[in-house]
Amino acid sequence: MTETVHSAPGRFDAMLKEDRALTRLYTDAALFEEELEKIFTKTWVWVAHASEIAEPGDFKTAKVGREPVIVTRDRKKNVHVLVNRCRHRAATVCEVAKGKSNSFVCPYHGWAYALDGSLRGVPYEESYAGKLERGALGLRALRTEEYNGLIFATFDDTIEPLVDFLGPARKWIDLFMKQSAGYPMMTQGEHRFTFPGNWKIQLENTTDAYHFPLVHRTFLNLTDGETEDMFDLMNKGGWVEDLGHGHSVMIMMPELVDLEDGLDAPFPEKFSALAEELRSEGHDEAKIRRIVRAVGGAGFNLNLFPNLGCSAAFFRVLQPISVDQTEVRHVALGMKGGPVAANVARLRIHEFFQGPMGFGSPDDAEVWDRVQQGAQGGADLWLMLNRSLENEEATPEGTRRGDVSSEIGMRAAYRQWKTMMEA
Amino acid sequence: MPFLVKDTALLEAMAFVWLEADRLDHAEFEDWLAMWTPDAHYIVPVEPGTGEFETHLNYAYDDHAMRCKRIERMQSGVSVSASPVARTIRSLSRFRLLADEGQWVDLRCMQRLTEFRRARERTYVADMEYRLERGAEGFKIGRKVVRLINADHALGGISYIL
Ligand code: FES
Ligand SMILES: [Fe+2]
Numbered sequence: 001m002t003e004t005v006h007s008a009p010g011r012f013d014a015m016l017k018e019d020r021a022l023t024r025l026y027t028d029a030a031l032f033e034e035e036l037e038k039i040f041t042k043t044w045v046w047v048a049h050a051s052e053i054a055e056p057g058d059f060k061t062a063k064v065g066r067e068p069v070i071v072t073r074d075r076k077k078n079v080h081v082l083v084n085r086c087r088h089r090a091a092t093v094c095e096v097a098k099g100k101s102n103s104f105v106c107p108y109h110g111w112a113y114a115l116d117g118s119l120r121g122v123p124y125e126e127s128y129a130g131k132l133e134r135g136a137l138g139l140r141a142l143r144t145e146e147y148n149g150l151i152f153a154t155f156d157d158t159i160e161p162l163v164d165f166l167g168p169a170r171k172w173i174d175l176f177m178k179q180s181a182g183y184p185m186m187t188q189g190e191h192r193f194t195f196p197g198n199w200k201i202q203l204e205n206t207t208d209a210y211h212f213p214l215v216h217r218t219f220l221n222l223t224d225g226e227t228e229d230m231f232d233l234m235n236k237g238g239w240v241e242d243l244g245h246g247h248s249v250m251i252m253m254p255e256l257v258d259l260e261d262g263l264d265a266p267f268p269e270k271f272s273a274l275a276e277e278l279r280s281e282g283h284d285e286a287k288i289r290r291i292v293r294a295v296g297g298a299g300f301n302l303n304l305f306p307n308l309g310c311s312a313a314f315f316r317v318l319q320p321i322s323v324d325q326t327e328v329r330h331v332a333l334g335m336k337g338g339p340v341a342a343n344v345a346r347l348r349i350h351e352f353f354q355g356p357m358g359f360g361s362p363d364d365a366e367v368w369d370r371v372q373q374g375a376q377g378g379a380d381l382w383l384m385l386n387r388s389l390e391n392e393e394a395t396p397e398g399t400r401r402g403d404v405s406s407e408i409g410m411r412a413a414y415r416q417w418k419t420m421m422e423a
Numbered sequence: 424m425p426f427l428v429k430d431t432a433l434l435e436a437m438a439f440v441w442l443e444a445d446r447l448d449h450a451e452f453e454d455w456l457a458m459w460t461p462d463a464h465y466i467v468p469v470e471p472g473t474g475e476f477e478t479h480l481n482y483a484y485d486d487h488a489m490r491c492k493r494i495e496r497m498q499s500g501v502s503v504s505a506s507p508v509a510r511t512i513r514s515l516s517r518f519r520l521l522a523d524e525g526q527w528v529d530l531r532c533m534q535r536l537t538e539f540r541r542a543r544e545r546t547y548v549a550d551m552e553y554r555l556e557r558g559a560e561g562f563k564i565g566r567k568v569v570r571l572i573n574a575d576h577a578l579g580g581i582s583y584i585l
Contacts, residue, residue, distance in 0.1 A: 097575070188479075188480055189469055189470070189479060189480030190469070190480070191469065191480070191482065192575075192576060192577040192578070193577055193578050193579060193580060194577045194578075194579060195579075195580070215503060217501045217502075218496050218499055218501045218502035218505075221495075221499065221501065222492045222495060222496060327577050332480050340478060343478070344477060344478055347478075347479070347480050347481075347484075348484065350480065351480070351481055351482070351483065351484055355482055356482060356578040356579060356580050356581050357467060357482040357483045357581045357582075359492070359493075359496055359502075361580065362502075362504040362505075362580030362581065362582045363502055363503050363504045363580075363582075365504065365579075365580040366503045366504035366580060367503060370503075
């Protein structure tokens with residue numbers, strides 16, 4: 001008797017194949033609810049960069065799926081991710097986006113929680129006749145782990161450690177962080193915008209070089225010639241790599257993969273004024289080369305399933321709101337303690353493309369919106385994810401890659417989606 | 424009751440920013456560009472109440488060259504979010520002259536702008552701060568700051584000028 005290995009037929013086989021999907025994935029509200037439960041509560045979700053809560057007492061609010069959380073740093077500098085829900089009768093205990101505090105006091109009846117979530121104060125406690133189990137009534141804490149400044153949290157205590165979840169993506173995170181040029185990386189504010197479409201449309205886009213020459217034609221027309229050449233993505237020898245667990249990386253500018261390499265290469269002319277300014281401030285030439293080379297960010301987009309992109313020079317954070325509504329944050333990055341002129345240059349580059357008034361993002365948001373609209377038609381027609389399916393190849397590191405406009409990154413994300421939804 | 428000198432300045436400033444608003448709503452962009460001093464900035468900050476613009480993240484921090492590019496983008500027909508450009512109708516009100524230093528005045532007012540595009544209507548409300556500089560041909564905009572009431576929250580794509 002020969003033994004054949006069949007994978008069990010999956011629930012989603014009819015709507016999602018290796019190289020195509022039905023638009024139900026964008027439009028089915030029940031599926032969206034299921035995603036929140038099976039994906040967003042069962043995987044590592046990015047909640048903060050370490051610099052956003054650098055000092056003891058610092059906090060920010062965020063979301064894991066749809067659940068509101070507070071990310072805090074306690075007196076011992078430990079990071080906590082706490083569900084922003086009072087254990088008495090559910091009021092949020094914090095409605096400030098970012099700040100510094102010793103405790104969170106619920107506005108309803110005054111229960112007070114420490115930075116680690118433990119319940120510290122209950123007004124008029126005598127009415128509980130000594131039976132209130134304070135120790136069991138802290139804010140719910142999520143499992144929290146950090147890699148190279150990226151803080152992730154999960155509701156699931158059984159999944160793999162963060163480092164294993166990231167796997168080969170770690171190398172790309174390390175490369176990405178080199179753009180702070182030897183200074184600690186810091187966030188420098190963020191743009192937030194919503195678009196009327198499903199979150200996965202945005203997810204797909206982070207490794208979609210195919211749209212760039214068309215959707216961003218206006219950006220290419222308005223930028224300088226050097227930048228236009230840099231963004232000639234289809235002809236630069238870039239590639240997309242499937243990093244496992246739904247993660248992928250799109251290398252757009254191979255010469256800017258490792259920002260500490262090629263420091264002897266001449267500066268682009270557009271940065272000569274910045275270099276001159278740094279010289280006049282007395283910085284040494286080696287440092288200036290490092291800063292200027294990194295000012296436009298790394299030459300790749302790293303897409304971490306399900307909600308973070310390390311995109312060239314910024315973090316892209318994706319927040320599902322409903323089946324057809326998504327919020328996107330573009331977090332600007334800079335060098336903590338670095339030269340102001342260089343951080344300002346980074347801000348102006350960010351403003352030029354990113355955010356609701358940039359010369360790039362509104363065009364992205366418009367086509368994503370159009371995808372959601374179009375997906376109302378042809379429920380039986382496939383979304384094609386088969387671009388460059390035929391030329392996938394193995395890398396020495398054991399991952400798989402395709403050319404720069406390959407849809408391999410999307411295939412990787414949907415494979416992870418299916419695995420999690422069928423689990 | 425006769426107007427005081429200060430009221431005249433207020434009326435002149437109001438008339439000037441109304442003219443600016445009308446030009447934006449009616450796509451008279453060449454004339455709009457000519458309303459600015461050469462080193463003026465059009466600024467839409469992210470953080471409410473901030474007085475520091477250059478070293479902070481903004482939605483827009485436009486010098487003359489960037490203003491020209493913003494208009495080129497709107498008129499090029501190449502940008503999918505600006506083809507067609509959203510229809511806008513804005514009103515300015517609640518004017519107050521904060522300072523009149525002879526060479527320049529500081530005017531604060533509110534703006535309520537309604538955008539209509541692809542069957543969707545959106546409204547953006549903002550506190551406006553104008554530095555208006557007096558010259559031989561009357562006022563020029565020395566700086567325009569648009570403080571959106573929801574600047575630190577999620578906006579929609581805005582492929583036009585506030
Ligand atoms: S709901 Fe928080 S103290 Fe009552
Ligand atoms: Fe894009």
